[in-house]
Each structure stands twice: as C-alpha cells, then as structure tokens.
Amino acid sequence: MNPRISPQPKSLLKAKRKRRRQWLGVSLAVGTVCILVLVANLHRYEPPLPLLPFVYAFVPSPNCDERPSLSVINCVVLHSTVTHTTEETTRHFQNPFSKVSAHLVVGKAGEVVQMVPIEKRAWHAGTSILEGQERVNNFSVGIEIVNLNDGNDEYTEMQYFAIAGIIRFLRTRYTISDSHIVSHAQIALPPGRKSDPIKFDFDKLKRLL
Template sequence: MTNLNINNGWLEGVEHQPSPHFTSREHNEEINLLVVHNISLPPKQFGGSYITDLFLGRLDPTADPYFESIYQLQVSAHCLIRRDGQIIQYVSFEDKAWHAGVSHFNGRDKCNDFSIGIELEGADDIPYTFEQYQQLANITNALQQVYPIVKEGIVGHCDIAPERKTDPGEAFDWQKFYQLLSV
C-alpha cells in the first residue's frame, strides 16, 4: 500500500491537469461522501487522452462519432485512475467537481456539494484491474485522513443517481476494494 498525501486539496506525486469545470465549495460544507464512477472514451476503449480532453473542455468532436454528442459537456471528476493505476487529478478536493449531476444521498440533493468523485477508466461490465483497486484504496485512505468519509459514505454513482446511472457497474468488486482498504 502506498501512502498518498494531500496538500491544499491536491494529491502529492500524481499528475495534475486542472479542469475549468468546477465550483468553489461553501466554507462550512463537510465533505463526507466518496462517489466511485467509471468512464471510457470512446465507450469500452481504454488509453489515450480523450477522458482528460473531456474534463478539460477540449474534446475534439471529429475524433470519434460518439464524441459529437458529448464534446460540449462541462463535466469533471476530482481524479481518474487509469487501467495501469496512474492517477490524474483534475479538481482540488476542496472544490466541487462536476461529477454527480442530479443526485441524492441520505436525504440530501446535489451531491457535488459534499462529495469527492473518483473515476475509474473502465466500463460497467469489464473487470477493473488490481492496480485500480489498489490506487482507489490509496486515495481513499488519504482522503479519510483529511475528511470524515466512513465506509457507508463510499458509494457508486448508481447509488446516488439510480434512475440515470449504473456505474461503477456489476464488474466493480466492492469486497475486493474493502479488503484493500482495510490493509
């Protein structure tokens, strides 16, 4: 297990690609929710810079027919964990990334206000890599040193937007993740 440190909302020792798609958090807002997502661009294809391009607002709509329908979206996540375990951070944990959309958790709407969003490069029905689970556990451990995120506050996108979202999907092994988290 690698120890990651957070300095002013940013993970140390990982790639930073600051996204323009974020909002400042209210100063008194307690961050107590971690939302696990998946993304692949084009769908079910891995590698390349397309995810970063989307989160930075520079996705070329002519690079793939699918991109024509999404290139103008203003979305981001706090971090992406690639298939090989590389971490890219787009938004400070102290700010709101635009990852949850219309969402609800424990009687509260607008989960972006009080959550951190981590994207796994993947798809609902394709197994995630051990490196991704390990890095998700590493990030979660670092977050729990700074924010009051407990196990019950770690959810999938499907849990906060069940009518719209299915990620991280049936391929995500929650038990494997919890085992790594407790090491």
C-alpha cells in the first residue's frame, strides 16, 4: 500500500459497494424489461417477404404495388441490369421516377439484394405475355442479374448458384415449372422489344435446380 494514500474507512467502502450493486440491479432490470418488450412485440415486425434465407440486404423500392387478388405466382423472369454493380442497380430501382424494380438483384459475387416483397408486384416485365397470359408482372418473380447485357460480360458461377438457390427456395412455396423460368426477351411485347439476359445459359441453370 502506498503510505501517502490514506486508507478509506470501511463504512465508505461498504457504501460504495452497495451503490455498485444497486446500479447493477437497476441495469439488469432495465435490460430484462427491454428484452421482454422486444420479444412481446416480435409479431409486429414480420419480415417483408418470405425473406429469402440468403438475402444479405433488403433495400426497399417504392416501385411496386399489390398483385391482383386472384393472381398465383408461377413464373420467374430473369433480366440483365445493364449496369456494372449491384449498388448502381439498387439506386436506380429506389428512384421513384424510374418506375421500375425487381424482387431480387443478384450481384457478380452472388450476393442477393431483395427490393420488393415476393407477395407484392414488382415492375420488371412491362408489356408482356406468357402462354397467352398477359401482364406477367401479376404472376411472376423478377430477378435482375448484374450484367452489361452486351454479349461480352459473362455471368459468374456465383450468379448461377445464387439464382438456382433462389428458385429452389421459391419452389418450396410456389409451383414454378422449368418452362416458366424465362427471360425478359421471351415475354416482352412486342417481340424483340427486349434482349436480356443475352447469353445467359438456361440449360446450365436448370441443371443446378
């Protein structure tokens, strides 16, 4: 002990210890109450989906609305973003003046960003038809693949794996046949209005499903 420092009286030490215990008790009580309140209210904060288990971010787009009441999801439409990055794409879809969106964006590294809840209608297909049924937005899930769509920018292995994972997940909830996994070019009206996703290997994708 340093002889220059006078020892504190035992009564003072006891009082300090008592105050510490009181503060600790209050902190624990407050923390417990906060946890109980959070748990009690979890049902009020349901995810905006079903949120896909491998989505690394949800970046909401204002460009969506409710599907018609009798619509049944049975189709996946693949697009190319004609952008360099995921961030560039999400910024565009967050702009209310763009009037376009997709449910999901798949980046070059296979990262998946969700922008519209699956149960809502994203604005990705435009004027379109599939097997005689018009307005494909009503019954489809739109997936945008980050790619320049110039025929030279290759789709990455991670993008193929991510898209296959998305479709496998969707098939646990909806009936989506291989024939209803389509390109934007296949459904766009008038024919030839869209070309994306150029050089995407649908056979390769379907082998991964």
